[in-house]
Amino acid sequence: xxxxxxxxxxxxxxxxxxxxxxxxxxxxxxxxxxxxxxxxxxxxxxxxxxxxxxxxxxxxxxxxxxxxxxxxxxxxxxxxxxxxxxxxxxxxxxxxxxx
Amino acid sequence: xxxxxxxxxxxxxxxxxxxxxxxxxxxxxxxxxxxxxxxxxxxxxxxxxxxxxxxxxxxxxxxxxxxxxxxxxxxxxxxxxxxxxxxxxxxxxxxxxxxxxxxxxxxxxxxxxxxxxxxxxxxxxxxxxxxxxxxxxxxxxxxxxxxxxxxxxxxxxxxxxxxxxxxxxxxxxxxxxxxxxxxxxxxxxxxxxxxxxxxxxxxxxxxxxxxxxxxxxxxxxxxxxxxxxxxxxxxxxxxxxxxxxxxxxxxxxxxxxxxxxxxxxxxxxxxxxxxxxxxxxxxxxxxxxxxxxxxxxxxxxxxxxxxxxxxxxxxxxxxxxxxxxxxxxxxxxxxxxxxxxxxxxxxxxxxxxxxxxxxxxxxxxxxxxxxxxxxxxxxxxxxxxxxxxxxxxxxxxxxxxxxxxxxxxxxxxxxxxxxxxxxxxxxxxxxxxxxxxxxxxxxxxxxxxxxxxxxxxxxxxxxxxxxxxxxxxxxxxxxxxxxxxxxxxxxxxxxxxxxxxxxxxxxxxxxxxxxxxxxxxxxxxxxxxxxxxxxxxxxxxxxxxxxxxxxxxxxxxxxxxxxxxxxxxxxxxxxxxxxxxxxxxxxxxxxxxxxxxxxxxxxxxxxxxxxxxxxxxxxxxxxxxxxxxxxxxxxxxxx
Numbered sequence: 001x002x003x004x005x006x007x008x009x010x011x012x013x014x015x016x017x018x019x020x021x022x023x024x025x026x027x028x029x030x031x032x033x034x035x036x037x038x039x040x041x042x043x044x045x046x047x048x049x050x051x052x053x054x055x056x057x058x059x060x061x062x063x064x065x066x067x068x069x070x071x072x073x074x075x076x077x078x079x080x081x082x083x084x085x086x087x088x089x090x091x092x093x094x095x096x097x098x099x
Numbered sequence: 100x101x102x103x104x105x106x107x108x109x110x111x112x113x114x115x116x117x118x119x120x121x122x123x124x125x126x127x128x129x130x131x132x133x134x135x136x137x138x139x140x141x142x143x144x145x146x147x148x149x150x151x152x153x154x155x156x157x158x159x160x161x162x163x164x165x166x167x168x169x170x171x172x173x174x175x176x177x178x179x180x181x182x183x184x185x186x187x188x189x190x191x192x193x194x195x196x197x198x199x200x201x202x203x204x205x206x207x208x209x210x211x212x213x214x215x216x217x218x219x220x221x222x223x224x225x226x227x228x229x230x231x232x233x234x235x236x237x238x239x240x241x242x243x244x245x246x247x248x249x250x251x252x253x254x255x256x257x258x259x260x261x262x263x264x265x266x267x268x269x270x271x272x273x274x275x276x277x278x279x280x281x282x283x284x285x286x287x288x289x290x291x292x293x294x295x296x297x298x299x300x301x302x303x304x305x306x307x308x309x310x311x312x313x314x315x316x317x318x319x320x321x322x323x324x325x326x327x328x329x330x331x332x333x334x335x336x337x338x339x340x341x342x343x344x345x346x347x348x349x350x351x352x353x354x355x356x357x358x359x360x361x362x363x364x365x366x367x368x369x370x371x372x373x374x375x376x377x378x379x380x381x382x383x384x385x386x387x388x389x390x391x392x393x394x395x396x397x398x399x400x401x402x403x404x405x406x407x408x409x410x411x412x413x414x415x416x417x418x419x420x421x422x423x424x425x426x427x428x429x430x431x432x433x434x435x436x437x438x439x440x441x442x443x444x445x446x447x448x449x450x451x452x453x454x455x456x457x458x459x460x461x462x463x464x465x466x467x468x469x470x471x472x473x474x475x476x477x478x479x480x481x482x483x484x485x486x487x488x489x490x491x492x493x494x495x496x497x498x499x500x501x502x503x504x505x506x507x508x509x510x511x512x513x514x515x516x517x518x519x520x521x522x523x524x525x526x527x528x529x530x531x532x533x534x535x536x537x538x539x540x541x542x543x544x545x546x547x548x549x550x551x552x553x554x555x556x557x558x559x560x561x562x563x564x565x566x567x568x569x570x571x572x573x574x575x576x577x578x579x580x581x582x583x584x585x586x587x588x589x590x591x592x593x594x595x596x597x598x599x600x601x602x603x604x605x606x607x608x609x610x611x612x613x614x615x616x617x618x619x620x621x622x623x624x625x626x627x628x629x630x631x632x633x634x635x636x637x638x639x640x641x642x643x644x645x646x647x648x649x650x651x652x653x654x655x656x657x658x659x660x661x662x663x664x665x666x667x668x669x670x671x672x673x674x675x676x677x678x679x680x681x682x683x684x685x686x687x688x689x690x691x692x693x694x695x696x697x698x699x700x701x702x703x704x705x706x707x708x709x710x711x712x713x714x715x716x717x718x719x720x721x722x723x724x725x726x727x728x729x730x731x732x733x734x735x736x737x738x
Contacts, residue, residue, distance in 0.1 A: 021717070021720055022717055022721055023717075030716075091717065092715060092717075095713070097712065098714030
């Protein structure tokens with residue numbers, strides 16, 4: 001299959017992720033959308049790697065996945081502790097850094 | 100003579116200073132050890148000084164390249180004469196060794212005396228640290244082979260003087276006196292600095308030897324007027340301003356009487372024997388310049404007027420140490436007359452004899468204070484000679500010496516100075532003679548009121564009257580010997596005396612004073628004895644009246660109101676200007692205004708910018724996304 005389909009799919013997934021981050025208010029949904037963006041990037045990596053016949057792109061995917069796993073661990077921990085503290089995970093209500 | 104000897108001589112007091120200064124906390128409990136270290140450090144210097152003296156006497160001075168240690172400041176050739184170079188180096192000739200012996204000899208005895216005098220003082224180790232530091236600075240002053248090293252020592256002794264005058268810093272008057280001494284000295288030091296700059300501009304060097312050689316040869320970068328002489332006049336007069344400050348001459352003498360707030364041995368060492376004579380030493384060292392510039396007359400006139408002025412003030416003082424302080428100012432005036440009229444050896448000779456007899460008198464005054472529970476007012480003494488026989492005897496020797504009693508040390512040196520002044524400056528001679536009369540009078544007024552007549556000592560003090568311990572009276576006894584005899588040993592024969600022969604290579608040849616030496620000696624003796632006799636007549640059995648009886652006495656008793664005049668016309672205007680112009684207007688208004696203005700501006704800008712911080716995460720993300728899109732668009736479409 002041609003490369004551009006993969007890239008179009010990747011761009012679509014990424015855009016969905018961005019919009020989700022921008023418009024949703026639930027921290028967990030936002031978090032999932034960030035994961036979506038990361039995986040959109042992964043898809044682009046893999047597609048181009050295969051197209052070029054080299055391994056570096058696939059290598060990077062592993063890095064991204066490892067970092068994403070770490071990020072999930074920390075992010076969820078933060079969300080849990082925010083919830084314990086405020087009994088909400090609505091990001092609009094977590095605004096004590098307001099200037 | 101090797102530079103190593105001089106190095107040991109110089110470093111020893113520094114080591115003493117470091118030990119007492121750094122480990123004072125541990126030495127505090129052991130006064131004997133602390134004081135012993137201080138005295139020992141100076142004793143080592145004294146031994147080296149004697150060795151240096153013998154070398155010089157055998158025709159082996161340390162001069163020129165031999166004394167060079169290392170280059171201190173070297174810069175590129177920014178002046179026509181070549182690179183600017185200042186060396187650390189020693190210049191040890193007859194003049195230096197004379198000073199070395201005075202500093203370390205009198206200094207050692209005063210250190211020993213201090214062991215007893217300072218007994219039980221809270222700052223015992225601090226005292227010896229300062230005293231050793233002073234000796235170190237004074238040695239730098241006289242050992243250096245250039246004006247900059249001299250200046251380093253000059254400032255060093257000024258610092259130590261400040262520290263020791265304000266030694267009892269819990270006393271407001273002591274800290275005030277320390278500050279006064281320091282500030283008045285700064286005025287003089289400013290002149291000294293300008294003098295050094297002038298010399299450097301003229302000769303491209305600060306080395307004694309090279310300046311003197313160039314000055315004599317007339318090779319000079321012209322800075323003032325067309326001639327070498329004009330430049331040298333400016334330079335020597337500026338240097339003399341420094342000497343006026345350091346050696347307490349008119350009009351900058353005001354700090355010295357106040358400096359008596361310090362411990363008495365400090366007054367003896369710093370404010371009588373050594374530091375205040377630095378100005379005389381400086382002029383004697385620069386003798387060649389003063390001769391070429393012919394500015395000696397200024398020096399001599401300032402000197403003799405100071406001598407007279409201070410002697411008049413001393414007539415009506417009732418504080419034992421202040422009388423001695425004014426006497427010191429007066430005697431320093433004599434020394435300046437000596438070096439001013441070109442009789443450099445005589446001026447230095449008087450410096451030496453004065454160091455002994457005035458050091459002695461200060462120490463005896465300390466002994467009196469020790470016995471009298473720090474009483475200073477001579478009206479509350481009287482009849483002390485029975486209770487303090489050694490103190491009385493040694494004080495009498497010192498007073499006879501300063502009064503010019505025949506054959507004691509002051510007689511020879513003062514007479515030489517007056518005799519040298521006679522030919523070119525008869526008026527100076529006459530004023531000097533009047534001053535000699537006054538000197539004899541006020542000194543014996545002090546003696547008769549303090550040691551003779553009825554005892555006016557308060558009963559509870561009288562019960563404790565005691566002679567000082569041996570550690571204190573032994574230095575007195577030792578100092579009394581040279582005070583009495585050094586004139587006979589060194590000064591007999593006027594211009595053919597031993598002292599003149601010893602220093603003849605250092606100073607330009609003074610012309611032979613005319614007239615019969617014996618006649619002049621006879622006149623001086625009569626004047627001195629007349630002063631003593633008049634004092635005997637007036638004060639042998641009565642105290643000075645408590646209140647001055649007429650206007651003239653009142654003016655004299657109040658020291659001609661000089662301090663008040665300075666306060667009104669100099670200190671207060673400067674304080675006022677500082678308060679209103681510098682503080683209120685410039686500091687509070689302009690500087691603080693700028694600082695506070697900047698802060699206020701930042702606050703306003705910050706107040707506007709803080710609205711961007713909404714605290715809503717998604718608002719931040721939107722701005723981030725917009726930024727990224729803009730960047731991407733820029734790279735995609737415009738590059």
